[in-house]
Amino acid sequence: MPRTSTKAAAPVRRVASDYRLEDQVGFLLRKAYQRASSNLVDRIGSYDLTAPQYATLARLYERGALSQNLLGRLVAMEPANIRDVVLRLKKRRLVATRRDATDKRLILIDLTAAGVALVEQLIPIEIECTATTLAPLKADQRRLLYELLGRLAEG
Amino acid sequence: MPRTSTKAAAPVRRVASDYRLEDQVGFLLRKAYQRASSNLVDRIGSYDLTAPQYATLARLYERGALSQNLLGRLVAMEPANIRDVVLRLKKRRLVATRRDATDKRLILIDLTAAGVALVEQLIPIEIECTATTLAPLKADQRRLLYELLGRLAEG
DNA sequence: TCGATATCGTTATGATCATAACAATATCGG
DNA sequence: CCGATATTGTTATGATCATAACGATATCGA
Numbered sequence: 001m002p003r004t005s006t007k008a009a010a011p012v013r014r015v016a017s018d019y020r021l022e023d024q025v026g027f028l029l030r031k032a033y034q035r036a037s038s039n040l041v042d043r044i045g046s047y048d049l050t051a052p053q054y055a056t057l058a059r060l061y062e063r064g065a066l067s068q069n070l071l072g073r074l075v076a077m078e079p080a081n082i083r084d085v086v087l088r089l090k091k092r093r094l095v096a097t098r099r100d101a102t103d104k105r106l107i108l109i110d111l112t113a114a115g116v117a118l119v120e121q122l123i124p125i126e127i128e129c130t131a132t133t134l135a136p137l138k139a140d141q142r143r144l145l146y147e148l149l150g151r152l153a154e155g
Numbered sequence: 156m157p158r159t160s161t162k163a164a165a166p167v168r169r170v171a172s173d174y175r176l177e178d179q180v181g182f183l184l185r186k187a188y189q190r191a192s193s194n195l196v197d198r199i200g201s202y203d204l205t206a207p208q209y210a211t212l213a214r215l216y217e218r219g220a221l222s223q224n225l226l227g228r229l230v231a232m233e234p235a236n237i238r239d240v241v242l243r244l245k246k247r248r249l250v251a252t253r254r255d256a257t258d259k260r261l262i263l264i265d266l267t268a269a270g271v272a273l274v275e276q277l278i279p280i281e282i283e284c285t286a287t288t289l290a291p292l293k294a295d296q297r298r299l300l301y302e303l304l305g306r307l308a309e310g
Numbered sequence: 311t312c313g314a315t316a317t318c319g320t321t322a323t324g325a326t327c328a329t330a331a332c333a334a335t336a337t338c339g340g
Numbered sequence: 341c342c343g344a345t346a347t348t349g350t351t352a353t354g355a356t357c358a359t360a361a362c363g364a365t366a367t368c369g370a
Contacts, residue, residue, distance in 0.1 A: 026191035031308040036181035136306040151291040153186040260348040
């Protein structure tokens, strides 16, 4: 096995000597999300579902039919993005769409029977997966993390 | 102004009645990262740089020349992804590449003079930006968050 | 009522992101 | 030395992701 290339670094620049990328929250958040997402895909990937797709289905399961735009806001996706996700889920008959009778601008999205059945199958798996992601933390640390992340996300 | 469409939800499903998407870390992490990333783009977007691009430049600044593959691991990007980022930075003359003399597989990436100058200009901005993202938290909460995120990212 | 304004969904563009398959190079074990 | 194995970088595919511009519809205010 060739050694991993940890070759000695070239001369390190020291103009801003106390700066470290690891100290930037954004970088840590990105890595933590990668881990969580990877855990999820490892478990539900066999269903050919991504994390955003699962979130979309789960939200519809919680709330029932929603306009495409509101659905997007509830899963933190821009209009252009939620559109694509809905199209893929629709192609697989997991969701169905219809026009809102009173507001012609709206497209209402809802789970199909197959979608409901799938979500109910996936929820326990997702809960397991969350447990896996949180495994390195104790119970009180988990509560704390939720509290802190919640504040960050709100702004 | 038309009202925001918070139209009453259709009948809520209750088979897994205690499940909430908000309780899933992955979802919270994604939203928190979106916030952090958005804060960064708001400040450095005028330089036409994304968060991953900035991370790449910052890592090269810290460590000096690195192979493309190692650089990717140090910024948490897959080989296929770091390749594209490097290509864009190279096109803008912020990094330069050369073949490693002893290991012909490796492409060494390093900052150009322009790249160094840009990073040194951006670092203070990024530090400010991190402060903005962390604004909702007190000092001890921030330390705690770093600790917890670090453990999650490690696994 | 009617024009100004806001929202919804679409389109287009460009940047991540992960995965799998592949050729070239390097290293290891016998 | 040399075949098995590992690593590096590339290519291809498909799914996010954010942004800006746009037409259609809805609402507000004068």
